[in-house]
Amino acid sequence: MDELLERLRTGTPSFFEKVVVDLMVAMGYGGDVEEATGVLGRTGDGGVDGVIKEDVLGLDMIYVQAKRWANSVMRPEIQKFAGSLEGMRAKKGVFITTSTFSNGAREYVDMIEKKIVLIDxxxxxxxxxxxxxxxxxxxxxxxxxxxxxYFAGSE
Structure with missing residues (x-):
């Protein structure tokens, strides 16, 4: 597992975005890869890297932030992401990183009304x-x- 994580950390940013899209699709989000490809980095940023359909029909959207970092993601980064979600009237977000989340970051997502999933x-x-x-x-x-x-008739 360490080798896989190291490959993610040393790959290009565009490759990491591809991994995030591929994973979300494999998990059942975003329809298919062609439909979901290119969702990251297309929202003019504003604190959000991309938007992907929650289901095949697109009845709801999930906002995604992908950080290929070595240092722990601290609470201010999560607060910025939550603020971006508020600005887009979004209810759900996924923050994915190659590093870890601080205790403050984890506590913050438990305190707010928005549903933000942290994936370290x-x-x-x-x-x-x-x-x-x-x-x-x-x-x-x-x-x-x-x-x-096979042996049922042999007795």
Whole structure:
């Protein structure tokens, strides 16, 4: 997992944005990759990197902030993101980083009315493993048992 996180931290910003879009789509957001591609970095920023559909129909939107950082994300960054959401009349946001969130940042999202999900680097690579993004199986282990149906007529 450390190797995957390091690859994310040393990749280009555009690659990191691609990873975020691919992950959101793999998780069921944004319709398909073609529809969701390019959503990051297109809102004129304003404290938000992009917008993605919450569902295939686009009944609600999720605002996304993606930070490829090494240092911990502190409360002021989350407050800026929450303020940007307020300015766009948005109710939901996801803040994804390759680093960690400070306790103050985590406490802040618990106190506010807006729903902001914080995904740190460790959670990010966990989701990548879970949804098969950027990883491939290296071994498969098969456990075999006696097929009772095969031997049913032998007695």
């Amino acid at each position: 680097g460790e959670q990010l690579v966990d989701y990548m493993f879970r949804y098969g993004l950027g990883v491939s199986p290296s071994e498969t282990f098969v456990v075999k048992r006696v097929d009772e149906d």
